[in-house]
Amino acid sequence: MQTEPSPGNLPAREHLPAGNAGTPVLDVVIPVYNEEKDLQPCVLRLHEHLSRTFPYAFRITVADNASTDTTPLVAARLAAELPEVRSFRLEQKGRGRALRTVWSASDAPVLAYMDVDLSTDLNALLPLVAPLISGHSDLAIGSRLARSSRVVRGAKREFISRTYNLILRGSLQARFSDAQCGFKAIRRDVAQVLLPLVEDTGWFFDTEMLVLAERAGLRIHEVPVDWVDDPDSTVHIVKTATDDLKGVWRVGRALATGSLALDRLARPFGDDPRDREISGVPKGLARQLVGFCVVGALSTLFYLVLYSGFRTFSGSQIANALALLVSAVANTAANRRLTFGVRGKGGAVRHQAQGLVVFGIGLALTSGSLAALNAATTEPAHATELAVLIVANLAATVLRFLLFRAWVFPDRHDTSPSTVVASHTPAMPTAPPTVPTGPASPVYATAPRSPYGSQSAYGPQSRYGTANTSGSYGTADVPHDHQTWGDSTMQMQPVRPNDHGHDPRNGNGNGNAR
Numbered sequence: 001m002q003t004e005p006s007p008g009n010l011p012a013r014e015h016l017p018a019g020n021a022g023t024p025v026l027d028v029v030i031p032v033y034n035e036e037k038d039l040q041p042c043v044l045r046l047h048e049h050l051s052r053t054f055p056y057a058f059r060i061t062v063a064d065n066a067s068t069d070t071t072p073l074v075a076a077r078l079a080a081e082l083p084e085v086r087s088f089r090l091e092q093k094g095r096g097r098a099l100r101t102v103w104s105a106s107d108a109p110v111l112a113y114m115d116v117d118l119s120t121d122l123n124a125l126l127p128l129v130a131p132l133i134s135g136h137s138d139l140a141i142g143s144r145l146a147r148s149s150r151v152v153r154g155a156k157r158e159f160i161s162r163t164y165n166l167i168l169r170g171s172l173q174a175r176f177s178d179a180q181c182g183f184k185a186i187r188r189d190v191a192q193v194l195l196p197l198v199e200d201t202g203w204f205f206d207t208e209m210l211v212l213a214e215r216a217g218l219r220i221h222e223v224p225v226d227w228v229d230d231p232d233s234t235v236h237i238v239k240t241a242t243d244d245l246k247g248v249w250r251v252g253r254a255l256a257t258g259s260l261a262l263d264r265l266a267r268p269f270g271d272d273p274r275d276r277e278i279s280g281v282p283k284g285l286a287r288q289l290v291g292f293c294v295v296g297a298l299s300t301l302f303y304l305v306l307y308s309g310f311r312t313f314s315g316s317q318i319a320n321a322l323a324l325l326v327s328a329v330a331n332t333a334a335n336r337r338l339t340f341g342v343r344g345k346g347g348a349v350r351h352q353a354q355g356l357v358v359f360g361i362g363l364a365l366t367s368g369s370l371a372a373l374n375a376a377t378t379e380p381a382h383a384t385e386l387a388v389l390i391v392a393n394l395a396a397t398v399l400r401f402l403l404f405r406a407w408v409f410p411d412r413h414d415t416s417p418s419t420v421v422a423s424h425t426p427a428m429p430t431a432p433p434t435v436p437t438g439p440a441s442p443v444y445a446t447a448p449r450s451p452y453g454s455q456s457a458y459g460p461q462s463r464y465g466t467a468n469t470s471g472s473y474g475t476a477d478v479p480h481d482h483q484t485w486g487d488s489t490m491q492m493q494p495v496r497p498n499d500h501g502h503d504p505r506n507g508n509g510n511g512n513a514r
Contacts, residue, residue: 026108036074
């Protein structure tokens with residue numbers, strides 16, 4: 001079990017090359033639902049701004065969330081008139097669903113989105129994506145709550161926004177300032193690994209993505225923006241707030257239990273050759289000592305409380321054994337997660353079994369100390385028993401740390417090279433990738449060639465293959481969607497999460513993704 005941050009699936013960040021003008025560097029997604037009135041002015045204004053100010057090739061993608069008015073016709077007309085505009089149709093609502101689907105299929109190395117009302121001043125777009133193009137950051141967000149931001153909106157929305165961000169800071173320890181601003185960007189290589197971990201398909205999608213990215217140690221760049229509230233917004237504030245609070249609870253529980261494979265998102269230090277020549281770097285001993293001492297102190301208090309409770313109806317040896325057993329299980333679990341950084345359920349049973357062996361050694365020390373005390377004094381005072389147990393536990397604690405570090409949670413490095421899941425400038429394939437299928441292989445389906453570049457579609461067993469939605473990570477589903485590019489229609493689906501076997505995202509269909 002690797003206890004230090006692993007290389008994960010992400011390569012070192014690099015500055016995107018200035019060549020390959022045929023492939024868009026930036027893909028801006030505009031999710032819409034019944035926006036027949038505002039869509040055309042929005043797209044024309046954004047297209048004019050990018051054509052005039054953006055130094056790279058770009059694409060604008062309209063993601064239609066099952067609109068029931070003429071929005072699809074407007075989007076198709078814009079795609080026919082402007083070569084940089086594409087339209088995408090989904091048969092189910094959900095902003096998060098639209099962003100995940102389009103971002104997963106796009107070949108642009110930088111992916112962004114903005115609201116159709118264009119409340120955010122477009123002059124912030126280049127500062128938003130520049131850190132991603134340069135390789136400095138992994139994600140970028142616009143912030144209406146920064147000190148230098150200029151915002152025009154009502155007191156009600158201001159109060160709700162600030163309260164929501166305070167909740168995120170207090171419950172999920174979020175450090176970004178504005179989770180709800182509809183003005184964000186992400187690098188494609190990060191999105192391909194991060195998006196399968198994001199479960200929400202609605203408005204909480206942004207927050208969940210940012211929280212997981214921040215917890216995984218990814219770099220989030222914030223841009224102060226000028227923002228004017230849209231008085232005609234169709235967002236249902238109460239329902240959105242309720243869904244967001246449910247999402248906060250779900251994500252907080254998942255982080256607390258360590259059920260998310262956030263180590264897949266770890267990056268190396270950088271591309272500086274000096275980073276590779278450094279040897280003998282400490283493996284976090286100081287941090288582990290601090291964490292172990294904190295856990296140990298809390299475990300000792302828990303143990304003493306248990307011992308005092310068990311002592312009321314049993315002898316000192318039985319009370320000591322029971323209290324030490326219960327506290328040892330809690331101590332192993334806490335040290336596994338907090339001190340040595342082991343996440344997920346893999347190896348948890350083995351770690352608890354090894355922890356019980358360490359518990360046996362501690363039991364021998366404390367029981368021997370009690371036996372020696374009882375031999376020296378016929379009826380020792382309760383305070384004397386506690387003092388002896390504290391000294392014995394201190395000795396057992398030192399031994400426990402050494403055994404945990406060297407035996408239970410050793411630092412084991414994976415010598416196999418890390419897998420790069422996405423290149424910055426993917427080549428346009430001449431034919432769709434073919435993935436072998438059969439009884440012994442994962443269920444994949446071959447999709448037609450996408451104008452977005454290399455892409456794979458998964459069959460009915462994909463997480464996004466049915467209309468069901470589950471409340472646990474790794475099982476949320478969205479329907480089969482169809483995308484319209486001018487006159488052509490094709491079936492497209494996003495990447496499959498938590499796939500540890502064959503992954504077509506690696507280019508040849510045979511790479512391993514952890």
